[in-house]
Amino acid sequence: MMIDPGHFLDSLRRRGVDFFTGVPDSLLASFCAYVDDHCADGQHVIAANEGNAVAMALGHHLATGSTAAVYMQNSGLGNAVNPLTSLADGEVYRVPMLLIVGWRGEPGIKDEPQHRKQGRITRPQLDVLEIPHWVVQGDSDIEAILDEAFSAMANTGAPVALVVRKDAFGDYQGQRKSAPLSALLREDALRRILDLAAPDDLIVSTTGKTSRELFDLRVARGEAQRDFLTVGGMGHTASIALGVAMRQAGRRVICLDGDGSLLMHMGAMAVIAQQKPARFVHVLLNNGAHESVGGQATAAPRVDFGKLSDAVGYAGYACADTLDSLSTAWAQVAEANGPVLLELKLRCGSRKDLGRPTTSTWDNKQAFMEAAGD
Structure with a gap:
């Protein structure tokens, strides 16, 4: 009942x-x-x-x-x-x-x-x-x-x-569907980013399916887990990445953020720009939806993130909606002097067999800290 x-x-x-x-x-x-x-x-x-x-x-x-x-x-x-x-x-x-x-x-x-x-x-x-x-x-x-x-x-x-409590409400499937911003899936975009990133880059990923997909991709690639998976604390991923970048000035820090997460505490962008971390790549995975909790629409498709990033003081901006344009956009911003925003326009969707991290949060933290200390 x-x-x-x-x-x-x-x-x-x-x-x-x-x-x-x-x-x-x-x-x-x-x-x-x-x-x-x-x-x-x-x-x-x-x-x-x-x-x-x-x-x-x-x-x-x-x-x-x-x-x-x-x-x-x-x-x-x-x-x-x-x-x-x-x-x-x-x-x-x-x-x-x-x-x-x-x-x-x-x-x-x-x-x-x-x-x-x-x-x-x-x-x-x-x-x-x-x-x-x-x-x-x-x-x-x-x-x-x-x-x-x-x-x-x-x-x-x-x-x-x-x-x-869990399972209190009966099932109802919403009729409003967010229009896909492109044909590109988030997991495919993440796979390409891992191909493009340098071995010593430090990655901080947002909560929800993004971190789950990143974890699975590392397993599939036979690579050691070294990324910080922000499994909770929605909206704080960019600030965590900034804290890392301020103490790892020689390393590129890649922040994998979601549109719902970025909108939740968007003021963090102004602080990131103020601090000017030299090798900070803020990747916005924008599918216009709170996909991990039901796919409800966000306000992100109405936001011009290029103008926003310029207004707060980011050093550069690029946008992509295919794997080829992602590679091109990465080449444009990855070596910029200062924080840059790379917006990836995506469609909703994930694998039905998508797992969850099998390591503990403590192990994840330790693995990231070891990678940061290399």
């Missing part, structure tokens, strides 16, 4: 929720897809990060007096803590909103290493934030839970949360 996404959306609407925003999560994928298909323009916004979503929900309430729903993976609570405590909280502006939080890493449920700590502390974290919350699973009496949640929200005038 599972919760029907359509029934859940109708239940929220009956209680006055008329705006939805957040960052997609795999546990909430069916609900997010249903919202995207069944909300009018302006009623649903996929945010750059969870803090942005909380702020939009606050602005919506200021303008209309009504309540918004903010969805996120539990890891996104970190991005949301500041606006939740310093703005929406009952001791500050008292802004009601419903948080819908996917519970990755729930204790007792097998999950990836980056989710275990957050899963264990999710409910205590909400307790510390003094946000009343209810656990939702497939056989929950969702109407009773919503009655309690909205009653609490009416009493406090502040946020409440639903913590959603």
Whole structure:
């Protein structure tokens, strides 16, 4: 037994929720897809990060007096803590909103290493934030839970949360598909980058399928694992790579970033440009989607990253959408003096048998540090 996404959306609407925003999560994928298909323009916004979503929900309430729903993976609570405590909280502006939080890493449920700590502390974290919350699973009496949640929200005038367990929502396949930006697949692009990179280049890759594909490619090539796989911390890959580059001035550092990741903390680009790492290649793998958590669209296809990189002070920019143009673009930027952005326009898609890293995060860290010390 599972919760029907359509029934859940109708239940929220009956209680006055008329705006939805957040960052997609795999546990909430069916609900997010249903919202995207069944909300009018302006009623649903996929945010750059969870803090942005909380702020939009606050602005919506200021303008209309009504309540918004903010969805996120539990890891996104970190991005949301500041606006939740310093703005929406009952001791500050008292802004009601419903948080819908996917519970990755729930204790007792097998999950990836980056989710275990957050899963264990999710409910205590909400307790510390003094946000009343209810656990939702497939056989929950969702109407009773919503009655309690909205009653609490009416009493406090502040946020409440639903913590959603794995497989709580029934299946729903979204009808909106992001138009492919090219015919090029991410894994093929990564394979070509490994061909083009020098043996002593240091690679930092973003969370999700990018790091999984990079790991598999190293295995297929019979090469030792030496890349830093940022399996968690979405949005921070470029800053990690900058930290490496600032202490490895003689080495080329390749940052493999995703469009959702780059958008999440795009201000990092300005800091990278300010620091001027001499051999920093920022590769943007842009498929216009949050592919790893359901394929929901990002705002990236609307962004002119060439103008953006120039505006913040990058030393160069190139764009490619085929393997041949990738090789040409690499030749244009790989030896530039200063940070450069290489945008690769891609289509969504990955192998059905795509695995996950078989080494521990600790082993990954050690292997990267050894490579950096060579």
